[in-house]
Amino acid sequence: MRDSSDRWSLSRRAFLQLARVCAGGAAFSLLAACGRANAPNAPGQAPPEPTVHVLEQIGTPSANSAVAAAATSVPATRGEPKGRLVYAYSTTIPPAWLDPQENPPQVTPYLVAYAVHDALVKPMPGNPLAPSLAESYEIAPDYKSATFKLRPGIKFHDGSAVTSEDVKFTFENYRGAGAKVLHDKTDSVELVDDRTIRFHFKDPFLDFMVLYGSPASGAGWIVPKAYYQKVGPDGFKQAPIGAGPYRFVRQQLGVQIELEAFGEYWRKTPSVKTLVLKGVPEDSTRAAILQTGEADMTIIPSTLIDTIRRDPRYHFVPTRSAATWLECVPDRPDSPLSDIRVRQAISLAVDRKALNDAEMAGMSPIGGNWIPEEYAGAIARPVPPFDLAKARQLLTEAGVASGFDVGNITPLPPYFSWAERVASQLRAVNIRTGVQQLERATFYEKLAPGPDRLKGFVLQFSGAPGDAASRIRENAVCKGTFSGLCTDEVDSRMAKYDASTDPTERRRLLEEVQNYLLDNFIMLPVARNVILNAAGPRLVNTPTDVIGAIPQYPFAGPYEDIQMKD
Numbered sequence: 001m002r003d004s005s006d007r008w009s010l011s012r013r014a015f016l017q018l019a020r021v022c023a024g025g026a027a028f029s030l031l032a033a034c035g036r037a038n039a040p041n042a043p044g045q046a047p048p049e050p051t052v053h054v055l056e057q058i059g060t061p062s063a064n065s066a067v068a069a070a071a072t073s074v075p076a077t078r079g080e081p082k083g084r085l086v087y088a089y090s091t092t093i094p095p096a097w098l099d100p101q102e103n104p105p106q107v108t109p110y111l112v113a114y115a116v117h118d119a120l121v122k123p124m125p126g127n128p129l130a131p132s133l134a135e136s137y138e139i140a141p142d143y144k145s146a147t148f149k150l151r152p153g154i155k156f157h158d159g160s161a162v163t164s165e166d167v168k169f170t171f172e173n174y175r176g177a178g179a180k181v182l183h184d185k186t187d188s189v190e191l192v193d194d195r196t197i198r199f200h201f202k203d204p205f206l207d208f209m210v211l212y213g214s215p216a217s218g219a220g221w222i223v224p225k226a227y228y229q230k231v232g233p234d235g236f237k238q239a240p241i242g243a244g245p246y247r248f249v250r251q252q253l254g255v256q257i258e259l260e261a262f263g264e265y266w267r268k269t270p271s272v273k274t275l276v277l278k279g280v281p282e283d284s285t286r287a288a289i290l291q292t293g294e295a296d297m298t299i300i301p302s303t304l305i306d307t308i309r310r311d312p313r314y315h316f317v318p319t320r321s322a323a324t325w326l327e328c329v330p331d332r333p334d335s336p337l338s339d340i341r342v343r344q345a346i347s348l349a350v351d352r353k354a355l356n357d358a359e360m361a362g363m364s365p366i367g368g369n370w371i372p373e374e375y376a377g378a379i380a381r382p383v384p385p386f387d388l389a390k391a392r393q394l395l396t397e398a399g400v401a402s403g404f405d406v407g408n409i410t411p412l413p414p415y416f417s418w419a420e421r422v423a424s425q426l427r428a429v430n431i432r433t434g435v436q437q438l439e440r441a442t443f444y445e446k447l448a449p450g451p452d453r454l455k456g457f458v459l460q461f462s463g464a465p466g467d468a469a470s471r472i473r474e475n476a477v478c479k480g481t482f483s484g485l486c487t488d489e490v491d492s493r494m495a496k497y498d499a500s501t502d503p504t505e506r507r508r509l510l511e512e513v514q515n516y517l518l519d520n521f522i523m524l525p526v527a528r529n530v531i532l533n534a535a536g537p538r539l540v541n542t543p544t545d546v547i548g549a550i551p552q553y554p555f556a557g558p559y560e561d562i563q564m565k566d
Contacts, residue, residue, distance in 0.1 A: 050318040050363055050530050081261035081273035083564050087111075087556060088286050088295040091414050092254040093279040094441040095237040101170070102233070103218030104444055105177035105474035105481050107321070107463035107553060110215050114550075114557045115259055115275060117242035119220040120148050120167065121213035123465075123551040124558065129213045132267075133162055133222055133243060143204035143501070146212075150195040154266050156224045157247035164197040169225035171199075177464070177474055177481050178217030181207075181498065204501045207469060210376075214552065216466025245270050245560035255279055270560040281414045290314070290536055296564065297547070297556050300534045302361045313537040318363055319548035319555075321531045322463035325370035326350065326409075326422065326524040329484045331455045337406075341398040343521035347384050348391035349429045352527055355421055360530045369514065370460075370471075370523040377468030377510040381518060384525060391429045403430020410436040411459035413443055419459050422526070433457060447482040458484065461529055465552035468510050469497060476517060489516050531555065538565040 089111060096102055097109040100117055113119075121137060124130035131137060134148040154162045168189045174182070185205045190198040201208070212220045227241050240248050245267070246259035256278040261270040280286045283301040290298045290308075300308055300316075308314045328346060330337035337343060356364045367373060368381030395401055411419040419435040426433060433456065438446065446454045462482075464471055477494055478486035490513050497509040517523045531554040533547050540563035547556050556562065 050320040079269065079271065081263075081270055083272050083566055084274040084276065085272045085297070085559075085562060085564050086276045086278055086289075086295045088278045088280045088289060088298040090283075090286065090299045091279060091281050091440045093257060093277055094254060095251065096441060098240040098248070098251075098257070099223075099233060099237050100218035100221035101174055101176060101223060101228075101236075103176035103215075103221075105216070105462065105464035105466075105470070106444075107215060107465055107555075109218070110553060111277060111555055112257065113215075113218070113221055114244065114553075115246040115277070115559050116240055116244045116248055117221045117223070118244045118265075119213075120150075120222065121209070121220060123214055123553060125545070125549040125561075128551045129209060139209065143206050143208070144201050145198055146201075146205075146208055147192070147196065147198045150197075151266055152195065154243060155264050156227075156243050157241045157262055158224070158227065160224060160226070162222060162224075162243050163194050164191045165194075166222050166225045167197045169228070170222045171219055173228075174217070174219040176218045178211045178219065178466075178470065180479075181473060182211055182217065182219055185498070203499065206501060206506075207467075207498075210467050210470060214465050216464065216470040245558070246275050265560065267558075268560050271563050272559075275559060290534055293536060293538075296536045296538055298534055300532045302359055302532060305361050305532060308534050315535040315539065315543040317533040317535065317543045317547040319531045319533060320365070320372075320528055321554040322461040322529040323367065323370050323372045324418070324459070324461050324526040324529050326526055327458040327460055327484060328522055328524055336398065336400050336404045339398045340520055341394040342400065343524070345391040345394040345398070345429060346426065346431065347521050347524045348387045348394070349426055349431070350384075350422060350524065350526060351386045351425050352383060352525075353386070354425075355418065356527050358421060359418055360527070360532070363530045364527045366525075367528045368525055369518065370525045371468050371514065372528065375467050375471065377507065379468075379511050379514050381525075388428055395429060403432060406431060406433040407456040408434050408436035409457040409459055410438060410443065410446075410454050412461040413438060413440040415459065415461055418526075422457075422459065444482075447484075449479050449483050449486070453484055459526070463529075463554065468514065469494070472510070472513055476513070476523070485522065489513075539563075540565055 093112070097112040098116065100113055103109050118133050120132060120134040121129050122132050133150060133154055135151040137146065137148045139146050148167070150162060150164060156162060168191060171189055185201050185203065187200045187202045190200060192198055211217050222243060223236070224241055228236055231239070245262055245265040247262045249258045249260050251257045256276055259275040261273050263269050278295065280289065286295065286298045287300055287304050289295040305316065308316050328337055328343045352366050356362055356366055366383045368383050369378055371378040373380045395403070409419040409423050416435060416437050423433050423435055446452065462471065462475065464474060472490070472494060474481045475483050476485050476490050477483055478491050493509045493513050497506050500506050500509070533555070535543050535547065541561070546562050548554055550557050
């Protein structure tokens with residue numbers, strides 16, 4: 001196991017070598033640059049540096065070439081699976097997560113997807129675009145087609161073969177994050193033969209592999225056509241059939257999903273027989289079931305970091321995840337939020353360091369952009385200042401010296417304490433607001449653009465994988481999946497970006513969009529969230545080999561690599 005300095009010194013060279021092999025110099029590729037090995041920390045020792053998931057931009061359109069990459073190399077063991085792994089997550093687990101056809105632009109549904117389903121290409125440890133159900137793929141030099149060759153003998157959990165017809169059906173019926181740009185830019189899907197499928201694009205589609213080969217969308221995660229048509233979307237969510245390492249057994253709606261090892265998974269048979277994904281929103285309950293052994297992995301609150309680190313039986317693995325921002329979009333013309341001075345005052349009133357210290361034990365790099373700086377195309381900005389005197393001055397200049405009311409701050413569940421702290425900080429400048437608590441599924445529903453979209457402040461925690469462009473498409477363009485914004489300044493530039501094949505122009509347009517949103521205080525960066533993962537004593541693996549090991553994915557996986565003591 002390399003330490004963090006070894007990994008970082010190798011990361012740039014290894015990434016470029018990997019990109020040439022598995023992405024043929026494509027415009028965007030993924031890199032996992034993982035944190036240090038996680039031995040138990042001595043009392044008083046500083047927390048380990050969080051694992052970082054990196055998305056970088058490399059090459060130029062002319063550099064693209066054929067791809068024939070091997071999958072991540074692991075022993076394809078076919079021993080008898082044994083034992084049980086209980087993974088307690090920090091919110092409810094909605095049935096919608098069982099259907100990749102409806103994936104939102106969030107990373108959390110992949111808690112289920114990496115177990116039940118499989119993709120043609122997906123991020124895996126050491127390989128940001130690992131061929132999975134596809135044994136190879138090729139992106140045309142002009143970026144106007146992409147061809148995938150399926151592995152021989154791959155099966156769904158019901159024993160039926162995974163065919164190119166299933167791939168075509170999945171793509172054409174996909175309706176989740178990124179669906180509009182994928183469908184708008186695709187001219188046709190050709191079934192070359194039972195194992196070969198070719199996508200033809202209307203124009204050069206430089207972002208195709210970012211959207212299709214990373215969890216920026218769920219379009220590449222294949223569902224069985226015959227079964228999906230038979231049971232429909234609602235039936236599929238109740239009893240899904242996938243092609244992943246674990247098959248569905250049963251679920252208790254919103255509470256837990258029980259899965260069983262699939263012995264015919266192409267990569268390897270999981271060593272753990274039963275995998276239980278349990279939704280436990282209460283911090284104290286998750287911590288308690290980890291300590292009693294009822295759960296083997298979970299996410300702990302910051303208040304328990306020292307307790308877990310002091311106990312040599314447990315492993316603490318922090319991973320950087322979502323960029324967190326306060327969406328500051330006026331919902332009516334006469335709103336005080338329509339004034340840029342008011343929006344700037346709100347930014348100045350947020351004490352980001354205090355939030356970091358309280359919620360993440362000071363481990364967040366905070367950041368000055370609402371898009372993680374390591375995402376391809378993201379710009380680096382300084383952390384916004386905290387200055388109550390300046391905030392009050394701006395509110396006076398805007399004619400609201402006595403403050404005003406904003407209905408609510410609505411955070412992504414379960415981050416209610418974050419919203420309470422922000423609301424308390426805003427009250428210091430007489431901006432009065434409460435905190436609205438929703439279930440996660442309801443929160444996502446109410447983020448959709450339209451007259452019923454969330455009003456007031458929205459505290460976003462978006463771990464959506466991909467790059468800067470995919471983050472903007474989903475959160476800042478007209479009719480983006482979660483967008484409350486619709487401005488020509490953003491939409492016109494993104495339309496030019498999608499039509500361009502010039503790397504310099506594309507980079508400039510992305511920078512202009514981000515600077516517009518930040519300079520006008522529409523997206524107010526708050527912090528970079530850190531997932532505080534903890535594992536119990538039954539875990540056999542080196543923790544960082546199976547927690548935060550997958551690029552842009554801050555949780556446990558691959559599940560088939562996890563080994564547990566009996």
